[in-house]
Amino acid sequence: RKEVEQDPGPFNVPEGATVAFNCTYSNSASQSFFWYRQDCRKEPKLLMSVYSSGNEDGRFTAQLNRASQYISLLIRDSKLSDSATYLCVVNIGGGPSGSARQLTFGSGTQLTVLP
Amino acid sequence: GAGVSQSPSNKVTEKGKDVELRCDPISGHTALYWYRQSLGQGLEFLIYFQGNSAPDKSGLPSDRFSAERTGGSVSTLTIQRTQQEDSAVYLCASSPFRDYGYTFGSGTRLTVV
Numbered sequence: 001r002k003e004v005e006q007d008p009g010p011f012n013v014p015e016g017a018t019v020a021f022n023c024t025y026s027n028s029a030s031q032s033f034f035w036y037r038q039d040c041r042k043e044p045k046l047l048m049s050v051y052s053s054g055n056e057d058g059r060f061t062a063q064l065n066r067a068s069q070y071i072s073l074l075i076r077d078s079k080l081s082d083s084a085t086y087l088c089v090v091n092i093g094g095g096p097s098g099s100a101r102q103l104t105f106g107s108g109t110q111l112t113v114l115p
Numbered sequence: 116g117a118g119v120s121q122s123p124s125n126k127v128t129e130k131g132k133d134v135e136l137r138c139d140p141i142s143g144h145t146a147l148y149w150y151r152q153s154l155g156q157g158l159e160f161l162i163y164f165q166g167n168s169a170p171d172k173s174g175l176p177s178d179r180f181s182a183e184r185t186g187g188s189v190s191t192l193t194i195q196r197t198q199q200e201d202s203a204v205y206l207c208a209s210s211p212f213r214d215y216g217y218t219f220g221s222g223t224r225l226t227v228v
Contacts (some may be wrong), residue, residue: 107157
């Protein structure tokens with residue numbers, strides 16, 4: 001089982017639609033959670049962190065369910081510029097020297113917003 | 116600098132040659148990471164540096180891969196005797212010590228022919 005699993009898509013939605021992406025992670029010790037965005041042939045960029053209480057940033061809402069080991073990203077009123085691959089990212093943290101800080105990336109969900 | 120700088124942006128090399136990829140992190144970022152991304156695939160962790168601590172090399176795929184970070188700043192990833200399966204985009208990222216949000220460089224696209 002992959003450490004971070006996402007539906008690869010592609011999701012093709014019309015402008016203005018609401019779209020939701022889901023992600024599951026396998027390690028219950030995971031401590032930090034993020035969504036990154038990656039445009040075609042570009043580097044990933046941090047979109048938002050995901051907090052236990054859920055958090056919102058404009059049209060974007062992230063949710064975390066620790067019991068189910070599940071993360072979601074909701075995009076409302078989607079724009080053409082939202083077209084990208086969305087990466088679910090998890091950090092386990094801890095480790096023998098407290099240095100296990102590398103992030104584990106899902107393979108991404110591709111979104112295309114159509115005019 | 117203002118962002119993470121990687122060089123070269125593109126590298127084509129012959130199978131069996133050695134290559135060096137360079138990463139210049141954001142000034143003041145103590146953590147530096149190398150990942151690689153093969154075409155259409157997710158990011159694969161390679162190595163992590165934090166300050167003067169011993170690096171976490173757990174992601175390096177073989178002993179042909181090595182990396183160093185001099186003076187807590189610039190890092191070099193070296194691939195010896197390159198193979199075709201080494202072809203990928205090699206991404207470097209840095210972050211402040213207590214911040215998990217990474218800033219990535221634009222990557223080095225390595226093609227082994």
